Amino acid sequence: MLPNRSRTSVLVFLLPPLLLYCAAVLFPILQSLFLSFFSWNGISDMEFIGLDNYVRMLTADDIFWRSFFNALLYLAICLVLQLGGALVVASLLTSLRRGRELIKTLYLLPAVISTVAIAFLFVRIYSIDPVGLLNQLLHWIGLGTFERAWLSDVNTVLAAVSAPEGWRFTGLYMLIIYAALIAVPKELEEAAVLDGASKWTLFTKIRFPYIRPVWITTTIMATTYGLRGFDIPYLMTNGGPGQSSELLTTYMYKTAFTSTDFGYASTISVFIVIECLVAVGLILFMLKRKADS
């Protein structure tokens, strides 16, 4: 327990960031909530329409649902690449004796490249005319039948725009998980090895339970980032062809700034906020139940 005076000073120091947080995060969310009950094109008078926007979104908007399911698939691909990839690489790194720093740096590199550069890079990689890297590689290894315009094909475009986002942050999560893995006490591992535990048992019974708190944080981070994913799909395909790579975020942006339907766009943004909160709640619930059992 802090003495009274220092408690006051802690509160005083915590207040400015709290105010900043309220102004920068809570206020816009509340404002969106307010706007979502109106029909407003930005230049005419705002018209109160109650829950009409919500009814339209949930019952009459095919693009909304398409974007929602696209966003879930986008999230799934990002999570597999980011968390799965990060865990595999981090585990392999711990067993490496030399060159760890170099590999860590190489994996982290994409996280520091600007999004626009990554988007342009991948547009070139996926290109068919002129032939990009991916199609060239497929051709070289004799899989020429799989060559295609990855970003124009409605069946591949969503995976194609998710991969760069996943690839980009694998290194970052790898670093966090790696830091957690090397903190696992060596004595525990050695004792288990002496008892005859296999590498798999070692991982599932000792290492993973030990890094669970970090894993939860990383999963929440990756999930909320994934649900808010916007820049790479927007830059690479602008949601196209058709609505094949449209996410809730890109759809919201277009509704607000292209269709100038600010009320309806706010409704979609309220949905995104709720979706993120639900996702975080679900993750916490599932991981906690697993830990309890």
Added chain:
Amino acid sequence: MKKLIRAAAVAAAAALALSACGGVGASSDPANVSPTGEIKPREISWLLSRPADGAVINIMKKLADDYAKDHPGFALNLITTPDRPSYIQKLETLAAANKLPELFDTDATPFAQHLAKQGKMVDAEKLLKTLDIYDDYRPGALDYQRFDDGSLYMIPFQFELEYFWYNKALLQKAGVTVPKSLDDIPAMCTALRSAGITPIAIDGQDQWPLERYVAYQPFRAAGPEFVQKLKKGEAAFTDPAGQKTVEWMAALGKAKCFQDGFSAQGYSDAQNQFTSGQAAMYNIGTWELPSLATDKLNSAVRDDVDFFTLPTTAGSATAANEFVSPSGIGMAVNAKTYDPLVSDFLKFALAKYPAEYAATGALSPTTNVQTTVPANATPLYKKALDTADTLGAKQAMPWDTQLDPTTNGRLQQELVLLVQGNITPEQFTSTMDSTIKQNAPKFFK
């Protein structure tokens, strides 16, 4: 404490009063084109969507500098966002915040018409007439800027003609000739494809180039009125002219007219395909004359490049000399900030602009100057310019300037799917008609 509150209230009231004073001298009546009062030089801004090093910006910068010599303290701040979708978003956001600058670019879109109706833009027709330069403008250049009711709120700075550029050698190789009718194009594409040639290079990423194609058949079948009715829901894609364009677009896709993966390819990708001799045709306007009709063009294709204008169709409602001839994005004058200074500067700049612009080798929106053909031009350059003198009275309007933004966005998306064969013409028709039905009433009430 009470004193403090009272002082704060007084300060707030004073601030409000002062900010209200800021508007003194500015006219907010869109019809008042000649405000009276003293010219007080200050910095004015022009929010525009034109190439950063293009002729319009360079000339206006120079004219602003000249004007500032006689009016110390004057400056023209040019804020350009060449990427059109980003620009439109910026413009709409600023309009929503009521923070539009003195001058801003816009097409004759439904959104711009809203602004005009709210009295936020100066009546350009009255302005040009007062400055006594209205009659200098090409009628087509002004018509392009007009809203459907004939009112004019934007001033053009360019005049362009859109042609189908083609490579004679590639057409010959495939054994085809220049299409006489729009309906000949799908068969032509099939022939070019079987000769191993990409028929048409298109910038699919920016979406407007493909949207041009959807406008062609209705313009020929039913004239410029079709889109004016379509956007309001008074005509539909189920109508004969609508069905014709839907079927034609699907046929273009089926004949693989556009390069593979076109939807992810950009402006320069498309141009490179044509100028490197890989693609046989390329639909673009005279703003590309410097790269298509001068010695800058790849020497391997330079002598093979020619152009044809929008082909007609059997029983066409419009003539061969009527096609897409845009005068580019127009400049609107903010009525709220229009004062003697803005008026005087426009009078100065608009009088001197055409001669300066024509000297760069581009077509002026006015007829009182002669365009200088650059020294490095090929004979095609002059031929392209001369076509401007034989234009008919009607012009095909690009649909992206006509439809409401939501319908336009959906059309751009669905067109790609239609051309790629991902949806059927029937699906396209029903999606688009219901989108128009849902969105048009909000914009055109």
